[in-house]
Amino acid sequence: MPQPIVPQAVLAAGWEQPLGFAAGVVLGVALGIAGWLLWRRGQQVRRQRRRQQAMQEFRLRREQLEAQFVQAVSGSGRPRGLLWKNVEFADEVTFAQRRDSPHLVALVAITVAFEAEPGGPMEEVEAVGRLRSATAVFVEGPRGWEAPGRVLFNLQPQQALEHFAHELQPLPHSRPAPA
Numbered sequence: 001m002p003q004p005i006v007p008q009a010v011l012a013a014g015w016e017q018p019l020g021f022a023a024g025v026v027l028g029v030a031l032g033i034a035g036w037l038l039w040r041r042g043q044q045v046r047r048q049r050r051r052q053q054a055m056q057e058f059r060l061r062r063e064q065l066e067a068q069f070v071q072a073v074s075g076s077g078r079p080r081g082l083l084w085k086n087v088e089f090a091d092e093v094t095f096a097q098r099r100d101s102p103h104l105v106a107l108v109a110i111t112v113a114f115e116a117e118p119g120g121p122m123e124e125v126e127a128v129g130r131l132r133s134a135t136a137v138f139v140e141g142p143r144g145w146e147a148p149g150r151v152l153f154n155l156q157p158q159q160a161l162e163h164f165a166h167e168l169q170p171l172p173h174s175r176p177a178p179a
Contacts, residue, residue, distance in 0.1 A: 072149025081122035094157035096168040106138040107157035
């Protein structure tokens with residue numbers, strides 16, 4: 001009995017094209033998603049590496065930055081009628097990232113001792129000699145770390161992060177790996 005000359009070849013050819021097109025689309029989408037996920041992961045790794053380098057740079061330049069900070073606040077004329085007598089820096093550093101840029105901020109708890117300007121309005125005020133708690137703010141700029149002389153009185157670094165949560169995002173691992 002002769003075999004019908006029916007369309008097996010026609011059926012196969014009819015299904016191959018749409019099936020091949022669909023497989024190509026699925027494969028293309030899958031490759032696109034995989035590529036995007038790999039790119040995102042690479043961005044995260046680069047961002048983390050840059051943060052670690054910035055934190056390490058801060059630690060290496062810390063003494064110099066503290067001196068710049070003291071110079072900046074001493075010349076600021078604030079608080080009025082007081083001179084910066086002594087600034088003690090805590091060992092711990094709290095790092096955060098600015099929400100409006102990739103740059104970091106370093107917050108260090110400080111204890112400040114003031115003295116009244118000779119002949120100034122604060123000379124007779126007894127409270128002048130009391131030690132003050134504050135947080136020194138260091139910022140990472142395009143050219144590296146700077147000490148602009150910004151002081152947050154009556155706030156410890158953690159409190160400063162809470163207070164400025166709209167500007168600063170705490171970093172989960174703020175300690176760089178040992179060199």
